[in-house]
Amino acid sequence: MKLCLLVLSACLAYATAQIPIRCSAPREWEARLIEFDPAKKFDRRAKVTYDTANQRVRIVEEEYIGGQKEFMDVLYLHNQGIEYRLDIKTRKCEKKPISRPFPTLQIPTNATFYGEFYIGTSSVLGEGVLVEAWGGEHEGARVMGEWTVKDCLPISFVSFGPKIGFFSSRHYDYTLGISDPMVFVPPKECM
Numbered sequence: 001m002k003l004c005l006l007v008l009s010a011c012l013a014y015a016t017a018q019i020p021i022r023c024s025a026p027r028e029w030e031a032r033l034i035e036f037d038p039a040k041k042f043d044r045r046a047k048v049t050y051d052t053a054n055q056r057v058r059i060v061e062e063e064y065i066g067g068q069k070e071f072m073d074v075l076y077l078h079n080q081g082i083e084y085r086l087d088i089k090t091r092k093c094e095k096k097p098i099s100r101p102f103p104t105l106q107i108p109t110n111a112t113f114y115g116e117f118y119i120g121t122s123s124v125l126g127e128g129v130l131v132e133a134w135g136g137e138h139e140g141a142r143v144m145g146e147w148t149v150k151d152c153l154p155i156s157f158v159s160f161g162p163k164i165g166f167f168s169s170r171h172y173d174y175t176l177g178i179s180d181p182m183v184f185v186p187p188k189e190c191m
Contacts, residue, residue, distance in 0.1 A: 023152035
């Protein structure tokens with residue numbers, strides 16, 4: 001009987017260890033970004049600076065919308081409810097209230113674990129990145145995201161649904177922390 005309880009306890013411990021644990025993405029980072037939405041003929045290449053604690057995001061971007069190319073410097077100060085949009089070509093700035101919530105880029109609490117896999121290869125040391133895929137429903141859309149196992153960096157997001165269509169976002173070239181603390185100061189053209 002003791003042996004049976006020991007085996008049962010070991011099996012339960014093994015099964016519990018297999019349940020994936022949601023990681024927490026770093027609070028501050030910089031990265032490159034590629035996003036696209038084929039239905040809206042939209043794609044963006046950008047440098048992103050992200051600060052979770054103060055709910056601030058800076059995106060210096062090159063956008064293609066319906067065949068038009070734009071260069072924008074966008075500062076989202078969610079902690080103040082203000083968005084600054086500077087057209088880099090014309091140097092004109094628009095200041096307006098933020099119309100969307102702060103993008104947490106964390107694994108949602110209601111997400112389903114889809115599995116782990118390598119981007120690259122696991123057969124050569126240092127030539128692959130182990131990621132976890134999570135997904136579920138969010139605001140009427142089906143969503144899926146991938147985060148690195150080490151450091152919990154958000155790598156990609158795909159969402160699709162009747163209201164939003166299809167949208168894809170990829171992050172790469174990460175640097176942990178923020179290299180320029182002045183990056184969250186609005187451009188002088190916006191003052």
